[in-house]
Amino acid sequence: MFSSVNPFSVIFADKLESDDREPVFTFDVSGSSYGILVPNMFFWIQLLTIMALQGLVLAAFSTLTYRLIVKQRGMSTCYLFGFGFVIPMCLLLPRHLIAAFDIRNKVLKFMMSGILPTTTMFHCSEAMYGFCPPFVEASPASYAIYSASAMELKYDPKTGKPMKATTKEKLQRIGKFGIYVVVLGGYLSVVAPFNYMPFEGPGADVSGFMKLFSAGQLLNNLAAGVVFQLYLTTCCEGLLAATCALGGVQANEVMHNPIFTSNSPSDFWGRKWNSVVHGVLKVTFFIQPKIDLLEKTSNQLVA
Known part of the structure; x- marks a missing residue:
């Protein structure tokens, strides 16, 4: 008799709740000891498994x-399926998958529930109200490529097809992702031992609201913000690399180092931070509805 083993229970056996890696070698700098850690292969295997599962679900x-x-579009079944099935499934399915696989790592939870479900809900809204770019609805295959991609693809304005990625572009994407993995690991090595608060906080003589504006508190906020930006950028660069290398198509940048290159809050949120969500929100909730409202108002005035 052969015992059946659930492959997912094997893949997600390591819960990755704590970093128990041992440094491959250590060195001393100015009296402080540092170590080099190798990547945890279980994390990357679980991440790739999650991406593969999400790809299958999004294809369906x-x-x-x-x-x-x-x-x-325009029929009652269109809205019934969108609001009654697709959007609720985007909200509920990640939660059930996280529970089923007993995923406890926060980064994996974010990847499971934060990126693709959000973009899928927006794409569903686009499809229901006709906000999709015209060329993506030319065929089921074109729409599948557009809808199943978490990244914003580049389209040829003449042919309306996704722009192909060259071998050089694929290697550049993979290399950039590798660089961010190293940068993220190095930065975490510096701030994690201090519980992500490497600077001394406000003293006992500072109380109340002024604690929020002490130099140490502001610098710790900056350090934590950089951690989140690096995590999100690294995840997006991984998705961009997968889209480019595996899908063979080009995609737009998502993060543009917003913390250190933005000139204003509008520049931060409008141009530098998470351009995928910004682009979908702009088309779905701002530009097209505004155009429709103006057309409706104009028609009413003419009538």
């Missing part, structure tokens, strides 16, 4: 969305 969703929403 995009097929159903094209047939039941895009091709039936």
Whole structure:
């Protein structure tokens, strides 16, 4: 008798709740000891498994969305399927998968529930109300590529097809992702031992609201913000590398080092931070609805 083993229970056996890696070698600098850690392969295996599962789910969703929403836009079944199935599944499915696989690592939880489900809900809204770029609805395959990608693809304005990635561009994407992995690991090595608060906080003589504006508190906030930016940038660079290397198509940058290159809050949120969500929000909730409202108002005035 052969015992059946659930492969997912093996893949997600390591819960990755704490970093128990041992340095491969250590060195001393100015009296302080530092060590070099190798990547945890279980983390990357679990991350790739999550991405593969999400890809399969999104492929199924995009097929159903094209047939039941895009091709039936304006009918009651279109909105019933979108609001009654796709959007609720985007909210509920990640939670059930996290519980089923007993995923406890915060980064993996974020990857499971934070990026692709969000973009899928926005793409569903685009499909229901006709905000998709015209060329992505030319065929089920075109829509599947557009809908199943978490990244914002580059399209050829003449052909309306995704722009192909060259071998050089694929290698550049993979190399950039590798650089961010190293940078993130190095930065965490510096701030993690201090519980992500490497600077001395406000003294006992500072109380109340002024604690928020002490130099140490502001610098610790900056240090924590850089951690989040590096995590998000590294995750997005990994998705960009996968889109480019595996999908063979080009995609737009997502993060543009917003903390250190933004000139204003509008520049930060509008141009530098998470351009994927910004672009979808702009098309779905701002530009197209505004155009529709203006057209409706104009028609009413003419009538």
